Amino acid sequence: MKKLTIGAIKKRKEALPLVMITAYDAIFARLFSESADIILVGDSLNMSFGGNPDTLSVTMDQMLYHTNAVCKGAPDTFVIIDMPFGTYTDETSAFNNAMRVYRETPADAVKIEGGADKANIIRHLTANGIAVCGHIGLLPQAFRAEGGYKIKGKTEDEALSLICDAQAVEAAGAFCMVIEGVKADVAARVAKSVSIPVIGIGAGNGVDGQVLVFSDMLGFYEPFVPKFVKQYINGAKKVKEAVAAYTIEVQNREFPDENYIY
Structure with a gap:
């Protein structure tokens, strides 16, 4: 599959929906x-990969490490990296950290x-050669x-605020944006209000693409499944079954047999 350019991504507005998925290592990125x-190297790795309760403690060094792994596994796929919490509080820190992304990955x-x-x-980043997804x-x-993870777009004021946000992000030079946890009808209005692709997660089907955290979509994370996640496979069950089968064969001296020895 040919790697998309920013121009090609922009042309997918109101066209073939964009498919985005998270990855944190070379193995899954290749798949x-x-x-x-x-592929989004999401700060969600702090939770699904690192076992932490939220995304806040992930560091720039950790994000760069995982991004390099993903890029090695998927050199022909467009890769976006989440800027971690606290790395873009002002224009200078944002630029310095974004430059690390470009220089080191x-x-x-x-x-x-x-x-x-x-x-x-x-605006400061895009004016200085950094491509930004909002x-x-x-x-x-x-x-x-905000006192928790709260769905947006429940009132008309919230809807108008989201439209204002989307238009501001576009005007600042972003080439696309993610919209998360928004009422489906409002997300569709937001997508219509801008000319760049809007990629949804928990935001309905009236947008220009979808993104999911891979461990949710593949059913690896058992403690909690968000309402917006469709599990396309029960990965946790299949992995457990495979490891259980391996355990039994090892304990019964069935593995390795003559097919797996030198």
Whole structure:
């Protein structure tokens, strides 16, 4: 599959929906590269990969490490890296950290949470050669300030605020944006309000693409399944069954047999 350019991604607006999925290592990145248009190295790795309760403690060094692994596994897939919490509080810190991404990894773009309040940051980055994917709606990095993970777009005021955020992100130079945890009808309005692709997660089908965390979509994470996640395979069950079969064969001295020895 040919690697998309930013121009090609923009042309998918109101066309063939974009397919985005998270990955954190070379093995899964290689598997996903056959189907995904975009791989997101999400700060969600702090939870699904690192076992932490939220995304906030992941560091820039950790994100760079995982991004390099993903890029090695999927060199022909467009890769976006989440900017970690606290790495883009002002224009200078945002630029310095984004420059680390470009200098130390082959990633194609960075993703920043926030709408109109982060427009100056996005504008500064894009003006200095950094490709930016926006992220509006439910912002995981802001969950403590908001008192939890709260669905957006429940009122007309919230809907208009989201449209304002999307337009500000576009005007600042972002080439696409993620919209998370937003009522489906409002997300569709937001997508219609801008000319760049809007990729949804928990935001219905009226947008320009979808993204899911791979461990959710493949059924690896058992403690909790968000309402918006469809599990396409019960990965946890299949892995447990495989490891259980391996255990039995080892204990019964059935593995390795003559087919697996030198």
